[in-house]
Amino acid sequence: MMARIHISPKPDILDPQGKAVNSALHDLGYREVSEVRVGRYITLEIQPQPGQDSRARLEEMCRRLLANINVETYTIEIHEG
Amino acid sequence: MKPDPPVTLDLALQHGLSEEEYQRLLDILGRTPTYAELGVFSVMWSEHCCYKNSIAHLKTLPRKGPRTLVEAGEENAGLVDIGHGLAVAFKIESHNHPCAVEPYQGAATGVGGIMRDIFTMGARPIASLDSLHFGPLDNARHRFLMDGVVRGVGDYGNCLGIPTVAGETYFHEGYGTNPIVNCMAVGVVRTDRIASAIAEGEGNTVIIYGSRTGRDGIHGATFASEEISEESEAKRSSVQVGDPFAEKLLLEATLELVKSGTLVGVQDMGAAGITCSSSEMAAKGKAGIIIDLDKVPLREAGMSAYEILLSESQERMLAVVHRGREEEAEAILDRWELLHSRLGHVTNDGRMRVLFQGREVCDVPPFELALGGGAPVYHRESRRPAKLDEYNAADLSPYRADRDWNVALLEMLASPNVCDKGWVTRQYDSTVRTNTVQGPGGDAALLWVKETDTALAVTTDCNPRFVYLNPRRGAALAVAEAARNVSCTGAQPIAITNCLNFGNPYKPESFYFFAEAVAGMGEACRAFDTPVTGGNVSFYNESEETSILPTPVIGMLGLLEDVTKTVRSHFQQAGDRVVLLGTTKPELGGSEYLWHHYGVLAGDAPALDLDLEKRTQEVVRQAIAGGWVRSAHDCAEGGLAVALAECCLRDRERPLGATVALEPGDLAAADLLFAESASRIILSVPPEHAAEVLQLAALKGVPAADLGAVGGDRLVLGAWVDLDLARMAEAYYNALPAYFQAVAAAE
Numbered sequence: 001m002m003a004r005i006h007i008s009p010k011p012d013i014l015d016p017q018g019k020a021v022n023s024a025l026h027d028l029g030y031r032e033v034s035e036v037r038v039g040r041y042i043t044l045e046i047q048p049q050p051g052q053d054s055r056a057r058l059e060e061m062c063r064r065l066l067a068n069i070n071v072e073t074y075t076i077e078i079h080e081g
Numbered sequence: 082m083k084p085d086p087p088v089t090l091d092l093a094l095q096h097g098l099s100e101e102e103y104q105r106l107l108d109i110l111g112r113t114p115t116y117a118e119l120g121v122f123s124v125m126w127s128e129h130c131c132y133k134n135s136i137a138h139l140k141t142l143p144r145k146g147p148r149t150l151v152e153a154g155e156e157n158a159g160l161v162d163i164g165h166g167l168a169v170a171f172k173i174e175s176h177n178h179p180c181a182v183e184p185y186q187g188a189a190t191g192v193g194g195i196m197r198d199i200f201t202m203g204a205r206p207i208a209s210l211d212s213l214h215f216g217p218l219d220n221a222r223h224r225f226l227m228d229g230v231v232r233g234v235g236d237y238g239n240c241l242g243i244p245t246v247a248g249e250t251y252f253h254e255g256y257g258t259n260p261i262v263n264c265m266a267v268g269v270v271r272t273d274r275i276a277s278a279i280a281e282g283e284g285n286t287v288i289i290y291g292s293r294t295g296r297d298g299i300h301g302a303t304f305a306s307e308e309i310s311e312e313s314e315a316k317r318s319s320v321q322v323g324d325p326f327a328e329k330l331l332l333e334a335t336l337e338l339v340k341s342g343t344l345v346g347v348q349d350m351g352a353a354g355i356t357c358s359s360s361e362m363a364a365k366g367k368a369g370i371i372i373d374l375d376k377v378p379l380r381e382a383g384m385s386a387y388e389i390l391l392s393e394s395q396e397r398m399l400a401v402v403h404r405g406r407e408e409e410a411e412a413i414l415d416r417w418e419l420l421h422s423r424l425g426h427v428t429n430d431g432r433m434r435v436l437f438q439g440r441e442v443c444d445v446p447p448f449e450l451a452l453g454g455g456a457p458v459y460h461r462e463s464r465r466p467a468k469l470d471e472y473n474a475a476d477l478s479p480y481r482a483d484r485d486w487n488v489a490l491l492e493m494l495a496s497p498n499v500c501d502k503g504w505v506t507r508q509y510d511s512t513v514r515t516n517t518v519q520g521p522g523g524d525a526a527l528l529w530v531k532e533t534d535t536a537l538a539v540t541t542d543c544n545p546r547f548v549y550l551n552p553r554r555g556a557a558l559a560v561a562e563a564a565r566n567v568s569c570t571g572a573q574p575i576a577i578t579n580c581l582n583f584g585n586p587y588k589p590e591s592f593y594f595f596a597e598a599v600a601g602m603g604e605a606c607r608a609f610d611t612p613v614t615g616g617n618v619s620f621y622n623e624s625e626e627t628s629i630l631p632t633p634v635i636g637m638l639g640l641l642e643d644v645t646k647t648v649r650s651h652f653q654q655a656g657d658r659v660v661l662l663g664t665t666k667p668e669l670g671g672s673e674y675l676w677h678h679y680g681v682l683a684g685d686a687p688a689l690d691l692d693l694e695k696r697t698q699e700v701v702r703q704a705i706a707g708g709w710v711r712s713a714h715d716c717a718e719g720g721l722a723v724a725l726a727e728c729c730l731r732d733r734e735r736p737l738g739a740t741v742a743l744e745p746g747d748l749a750a751a752d753l754l755f756a757e758s759a760s761r762i763i764l765s766v767p768p769e770h771a772a773e774v775l776q777l778a779a780l781k782g783v784p785a786a787d788l789g790a791v792g793g794d795r796l797v798l799g800a801w802v803d804l805d806l807a808r809m810a811e812a813y814y815n816a817l818p819a820y821f822q823a824v825a826a827a828e
Contacts, residue, residue, distance in 0.1 A: 011381070012295055012296045012297075012380075012381055013295070013297070013320070013322055014292065014295060014297065014321075014322040014324060014380065014394065014395070015322070016322065016323075016324040016326065016327070019324070019327075020326070068183070070182060070183040070186070070320045071183065071186065071320050071322060
């Protein structure tokens with residue numbers, strides 16, 4: 001199976017990277033843009049072992065390594081097959 | 082937006098106020114406070130803002146010296162005159178607790194915060210220093226914390242364009258869950274362009290500028306007063322994220338505002354945000370202030386008055402601008418692409434009034450909020466822990482047993498507390514701005530003050546083991562070591578800033594360390610004539626299981642009148658004589674040797690004769706000024722053997738050996754090599770000047786001995802040590818990277 005993980009800055013946290021992208025887009029004339037937030041997109045191939053709860057393990061991976069839960073949130077999508 | 086909860090004693094207790102303090106608040110206001118007012122008082126009366134448990138002791142420290150322009154507590158940082166119409170603003174501050182949670186952002190915002198303290202004074206920051214303490218590196222969590230903190234310090238300073246020039250990295254079990262991260266900044270200001278954090282002059286305009294205000298760092302108490310679901314907890318963050326590029330704009334705009342003459346006063350926003358800056362400025366000007374929170378640029382919708390007042394969003398400033406000159410000031414802010422907004426104005430009613438959505442949510446007398454005003458002052462109980470007598474009386478003779486001293490020295494050189502810290506300092510830009518005469522790796526960093534002949538020497542020091550065994554003497558030793566390090570560059574120590582990291586002040590046995598350390602620090606500062614111009618206290622550095630070692634970090638400033646009259650810390654030329662100032666005594670107590678080889682922290686801190694220390698430093702400075710010495714290095718962790726090894730190794734490209742005859746007298750080899758007796762400095766002296774240096778020492782009554790000569794590719798210490806420099810270098814330089822490489826390899 002395949003997992004897709006979206007990681008983004010928590011909504012209430014300052015995102016200096018998003019801010020910089022926002023102002024660069026403005027400089028290029030895209031004045032319609034506001035509130036840019038920059039995150040990460042991670043894909044993983046997984047061969048679950050018998051008895052493993054893949055979602056729970058992915059949650060754990062996010063909490064322990066993939067996301068910095070102090071400042072980031074994540075969503076996990078699992079695609080079977 | 083939810084309605085504010087009703088204010089009760091219970092809610093006040095949840096905010097960390099005591100029952101007595103809540104009663105006092107009721108008396109001051111003559112009514113029940115609003116929710117916003119409760120928030121304001123609880124943060125302003127916290128230890129962090131008003132030093133309520135420490136100020137009685139801090140006031141005993143010497144605060145005034147011949148060069149002091151601004152004393153401790155008067156402004157954001159102390160200010161010291163260095164001649165040429167210039168002054169130095171410098172200060173150290175802790176960011177321990179944020180770093181324990183989120184090391185990268187915690188350290189980055191620590192650097193950002195202390196930089197703002199400096200440029201708020203109108204000074205341009207020229208250097209950053211960091212005193213870092215972690216748990217042992219064989220633990221993955223400790224490595225994670227250290228890695229994050231070091232990157233945070235480096236990235237913020239590097240992006241801002243301020244060199245990180247010195248500091249220390251120290252390891253001990255007690256810092257495992259509670260790392261110590263103390264950031265120091267040094268800035269230079271023209272004495273006719275000093276800014277003040279003051280609000281005065283009725284009708285003058287209050288302007289906020291810099292980043293938008295979000296829900297960053299709002300105190301945990303907020304959460305306690307709301308219903309928190311798992312979900313809301315996950316959405317919320319008490320972590321502040323730093324933006325060094327915004328800070329750079331803030332820095333330049335602030336200095337330009339100061340220069341423009343449009344400002345009455347300016348204050349940065351750190352802890353307690355708008356609340357703290359506006360009330361402190363008003364209290365200082367004995368004025369009133371009225372601000373409208375609807376004018377604050379917000380990062381997110383739906384923020385309450387309470388949240389806006391207490392937000393700790395980074396990179397924001399509050400300015401009071403002369404009425405009629407607002408547009409001039411705003412044009413400067415526009416040019417630096419900074420958001421700004423007129424929040425209100427200065428009044429003469431002595432009140433801090435806050436409007437929000439047409440209502441008055443806060444009406445308090447600012448004087449009652451502030452340190453030195455109505456903020457509470459407590460005299461906490463102090464009791465000497467019985468274990469100290471036990472430690473001090475411990476029999477250390479079993480640890481003096483003979484061993485293979487070559488192996489012992491190699492192991493010491495690889496100890497994380499001794500080894501080369503290049504893994505840390507290479508992540509920092511130490512030369513940006515091109516003022517750095519001597520960067521990391523010396524006894525103190527040396528920075529040229531451009532357009533003058535002078536230079537500043539800066540260092541941070543503390544041996545927490547000595548403070549743990551003998552807080553009074555340990556703190557004095559920290560001051561002495563800092564002064565010694567400054568003197569080893571040829572500079573005269575002129576002032577200190579301190580960061581006092583201790584445990585829970587409500588525990589008498591914990592408070593004892595604080596009270597004693599402050600007393601010892603005061604004694605030493607008076608002896609060296611180095612007033613304390615500011616600093617910071619961090620209590621509660623303990624958890625149920627562990628407590629940090631008491632860690633009063635000393636940040637010292639020295640002045641070198643002639644930047645060309647300085648020396649490095651390591652050997653420069655074969656054939657030079659190796660001269661030792663000072664005496665080695667049987668003082669293994671609290672030493673790195675005891676800890677590293679036996680896992681023992683016991684005995685007493687080394688003796689300190691302040692008068693001898695002072696004279697020893699005078700000898701070094703005069704010898705350097707006379708051009709008689711080529712290097713000077715103080716003996717600290719690891720004692721004489723380690724100090725000599727460092728003299729040989731510190732130039733990695735060009736190590737230089739030495740052959741030294743050690744006279745043991747009555748000393749055991751362990752003491753001779755590794756005792757950490759105070760007031761010792763190793764000089765390398767061209768042979769033709771050896772007599773002059775020895776004479777000068779004799780004249781000052783400082784013990785001095787010609788021990789041998791620089792040269793060769795081995796370090797030979799009497800009959801005990803004979804080592805190839807390459808082997809020593811391998812131990813010394815590879816120890817720290819090995820901890821991090823081994824992990825990378827395993828993963």
